[in-house]
Amino acid sequence: MQEFFNNLLPNLMRRLPExxxxxxxxxxxxxxxxxxxxxxxxxxGVILTVTKPGGIMEQKFIYQVLDKIxxxxxxxxxxxxxxxxxxxxxxxMGTAIYVRGVIVPLVFGATPFFARQVESALxxxxxxxxxxxxxxxSSPLEIIFRVYLRESxxxxxxxxxxxxxxxxxxxxxxxxxGAGGLGDFAIRYGHDRNMIDITWVTVIVLVAAVSLVQWxxxxxxxxxxx
Amino acid sequence: MIELKNxxxxxxxxxxxxxxxxxxxxxxxxxxxxxxxxxxxxxGAGKSTLVRCINLLERPDAGSVKIDGVEMTELKPRxxxxxxxxxxxxxxxxxxxxxxxxxxxxxxxxxxxxxAEKIKRVRDLLSLVEISDKENFYPSQLSGGQKQRVAIAxxxxxxxxxxxxxxxxxxxxxxxxxxxxxxLKDLNKKLGITIVVITHEMEVVKNICxxxxxxxxxxxxxxxxxxxxxxxxxxxxxxxxxxxxxxxSKLEILINEQSPMVELKNGELxxxxxxxxxxxxxxxxSFASREFDVELNIILAxxxxxxxxxxxxxxxxxxxxxxxxxxxLNYFASKNVNVEVIKDAGVF
Numbered sequence: 001m002q003e004f005f006n007n008l009l010p011n012l013m014r015r016l017p018e019x020x021x022x023x024x025x026x027x028x029x030x031x032x033x034x035x036x037x038x039x040x041x042x043x044x045g046v047i048l049t050v051t052k053p054g055g056i057m058e059q060k061f062i063y064q065v066l067d068k069i070x071x072x073x074x075x076x077x078x079x080x081x082x083x084x085x086x087x088x089x090x091x092x093m094g095t096a097i098y099v100r101g102v103i104v105p106l107v108f109g110a111t112p113f114f115a116r117q118v119e120s121a122l123x124x125x126x127x128x129x130x131x132x133x134x135x136x137x138s139s140p141l142e143i144i145f146r147v148y149l150r151e152s153x154x155x156x157x158x159x160x161x162x163x164x165x166x167x168x169x170x171x172x173x174x175x176x177x178g179a180g181g182l183g184d185f186a187i188r189y190g191h192d193r194n195m196i197d198i199t200w201v202t203v204i205v206l207v208a209a210v211s212l213v214q215w216x217x218x219x220x221x222x223x224x225x226x
Numbered sequence: 227m228i229e230l231k232n233x234x235x236x237x238x239x240x241x242x243x244x245x246x247x248x249x250x251x252x253x254x255x256x257x258x259x260x261x262x263x264x265x266x267x268x269x270g271a272g273k274s275t276l277v278r279c280i281n282l283l284e285r286p287d288a289g290s291v292k293i294d295g296v297e298m299t300e301l302k303p304r305x306x307x308x309x310x311x312x313x314x315x316x317x318x319x320x321x322x323x324x325x326x327x328x329x330x331x332x333x334x335x336x337x338x339x340x341x342a343e344k345i346k347r348v349r350d351l352l353s354l355v356e357i358s359d360k361e362n363f364y365p366s367q368l369s370g371g372q373k374q375r376v377a378i379a380x381x382x383x384x385x386x387x388x389x390x391x392x393x394x395x396x397x398x399x400x401x402x403x404x405x406x407x408x409x410l411k412d413l414n415k416k417l418g419i420t421i422v423v424i425t426h427e428m429e430v431v432k433n434i435c436x437x438x439x440x441x442x443x444x445x446x447x448x449x450x451x452x453x454x455x456x457x458x459x460x461x462x463x464x465x466x467x468x469x470x471x472x473x474x475s476k477l478e479i480l481i482n483e484q485s486p487m488v489e490l491k492n493g494e495l496x497x498x499x500x501x502x503x504x505x506x507x508x509x510x511x512s513f514a515s516r517e518f519d520v521e522l523n524i525i526l527a528x529x530x531x532x533x534x535x536x537x538x539x540x541x542x543x544x545x546x547x548x549x550x551x552x553x554x555l556n557y558f559a560s561k562n563v564n565v566e567v568i569k570d571a572g573v574f
Contacts, residue, residue, distance in 0.1 A: 132321035137310035
């Protein structure tokens with residue numbers, strides 16, 4: 001067996017520990033950045049929803065400012081964001097390289113995207129439900145948690161799935177500027193040194209990861225659709 | 227007691243255009259405790275906006291909303307939320323939460339209870355609206371009528387004193403509408419709850435309301451007990467509503483189609499006889515026929531029970547000597563029958 005893999009994937013098998021470390025780094029980036037993106041994006045998405053004109057806590061100024069900021073960060077190419085946020089990253093995380101150094105740009109890159117996804121997920125909530133909840137004496141805060149979020153589990157799960165997957169793409173890009181991870185591993189060996197087996201294995205692992213996330217997301221969304 | 231005084235509500239037109247929409251114009255209304263009060267109007271008349279001013283889902287631009295003497299527009303948010311718990315509301319589209327079961331939907335407004343208490347309360351409510359067997363169903367598995375029953379149970383969860391019904395039967399078929407209206411009537415009797423019914427269907431008002439207001443382009447054009455409005459409509463819009471429910475409206479169709487049924491021969495006269503306040507236990511038609519020697523041919527008839535009183539009318543073709551016909555018409559008029567000559571073929 002060992003022999004078989006050694007012959008089939010000679011370059012990879014020689015760098016197996018490095019490969020596992022790279023995979024671990026990718027998981028680490030994904031998990032940390034993903035957690036921040038989920039929490040901050042969810043909060044921003046909710047604020048955008050309730051403060052927009054006609055929302056349950058209409059606040060024109062807050063909405064306009066937030067709306068513009070989200071647009072701004074969505075339009076900056078991620079590779080520029082990576083270098084532009086280096087000083088901020090050093091300030092917050094103490095470094096601008098390796099996994100720690102790339103969390104900040106990843107969060108800035110993916111959060112506005114996720115916030116918009118949440119906003120459009122919440123926008124699907126039937127206005128009648130909001131009205132019914134108001135008529136039953138629910139406060140705006142209660143409506144956020146007991147109607148908007150509770151009734152949007154399925155669409156928010158779908159939004160989360162899409163964001164996790166696109167975040168995976170961003171981590172690969174971050175790898176190119178010193179963050180490590182699978183993307184970096186594939187570029188350094190598979191691409192730069194033309195080690196085809198490494199490129200293939202990395203791609204297969206990423207496809208498997210994407211499929212798993214997508215399957216899990218669909219499963220949860222389906223469980224929550226009645 | 228609900229007291230609305232000089233309620234005005236305007237909406238901004240689309241895209242910040244200058245033309246405001248005057249949804250409700252200076253409306254005053256009083257609804258007594260325990261009443262079933264109807265607000266009828268065609269769509270766009272402002273009735274939905276007006277009813278939302280009662281629980282302040284819409285905040286009126288001007289005017290006062292008093293419920294049991296408490297001025298609703300001056301309440302702090304927290305007090306307003308508590309006040310709303312005592313005003314149930316049901317909707318045309320039911321507005322049940324799709325991700326919650328029937329039991330969870332009805333439990334939504336319940337607070338400050340243990341789980342067991344909540345379940346007991348929900349089961350009591352579900353049996354009150356006769357849908358106990360569906361507690362673990364999701365709304366998508368229910369029919370329209372069942373959904374509305376669940377919505378009613380949910381609206382009643384906090385023992386409200388008032389129930390607002392916004393076109394609650396408009397999405398239902400006639401049979402289900404009848405059943406839901408009967409349920410509302412029973413609840414009114416059993417719980418003494420005040421019910422405000424918004425509808426564009428005269429049938430609904432006739433069926434369950436004692437008192438009603440007719441709304442047209444933001445104003446209340448007629449108000450009073452349903453029997454008076456129905457039997458003696460003063461405003462053109464009201465008359466249109468009354469006509470929509472009456473069989474006698476078919477006459478216009480027959481005349482338009484030039485049906486042989488309404489073709490008059492020489493000497494004949496066609497009239498609409500509307501009984502108002504009348505004691506129709508008297509056999510007016512056969513009496514008139516014998517007494518004045520005229521033949522009476524009934525083309526259409528429509529008699530109904532409105533608010534416990536008989537109301538109705540017939541379309542009749544008179545045949546006979548002209549002075550006899552005249553005498554018969556006078557006789558009807560003297561018996562408080564509203565006589566309207568529709569067509570007269572003249573004397574021989």
